[in-house]
Amino acid sequence: MNLDDLLPAWEAMYEPGNVSDYLIGYANSEAAAKGAAVAWVQSQSDMNPAALEWVEAPAGYRHDSEYELIQIVDGMVFGTGAVVRHRRAQAVSQPFRCGCTTAAEGAGA
Numbered sequence: 866m867n868l869d870d871l872l873p874a875w876e877a878m879y880e881p882g883n884v885s886d887y888l889i890g891y892a893n894s895e896a897a898a899k900g901a902a903v904a905w906v907q908s909q910s911d912m913n914p915a916a917l918e919w920v921e922a923p924a925g926y927r928h929d930s931e932y933e934l935i936q937i938v939d940g941m942v943f944g945t946g947a948v949v950r951h952r953r954a955q956a957v958s959q960p961f962r963c964g965c966t967t968a969a970e971g972a973g974a
Contacts, residue, residue, distance in 0.1 A: 874952045877902040881946045895932075895949065902934055902947040912936050912945065922948065929953045 875898035877889035889905045892898035899919060906912060916936050924931040934947035 869952070869954055872952075874954070876950055876952065877905070878948045878950070879905065879946050880948050889947070895930075895951065898949040899932070899934075902949050906934060906945050906947050910945075913938075917945070919949075924950065927953060 873891040873893045875892040875895055877892065877898045879887040879889055879902075881887075890898075890901050892901060903914070903917060906917070907914060913936075916938055918935055918937060919932045920935055922931045922933040928950040929952075931948060931950040934945045934949075936943045936945055
């Protein structure tokens with residue numbers, strides 16, 4: 866099995882920049898991941914939901930799309946730390962193999 870077989874491809878993260886990232890959750894769709902991120906941000910702050918907006922962000926090598934939740938107040942843009950991204954599908958779906966030999970293989974059986 867690989868990661869694609871175990872987890873939904875969309876993830877919502879909180880990335881504050883000065884401490885470890887926080888996984889908000891996994892989702893089966895972009896809308897669900899964004900909804901979870903917005904709900905989490907609102908549960909942690911008093912941000913006005915009407916001032917929140919999603920913007921496309923550069924995706925990393927493991928992701929094919931990424932969005933950052935920003936807050937716009939009086940024309941100024943502030944990052945919230947919330948990010949939603951879609952994990953790239955693995956090119957070849959293969960089970961994990963450690964490359965180890967079993968005792969029987971090591972003995973030449």
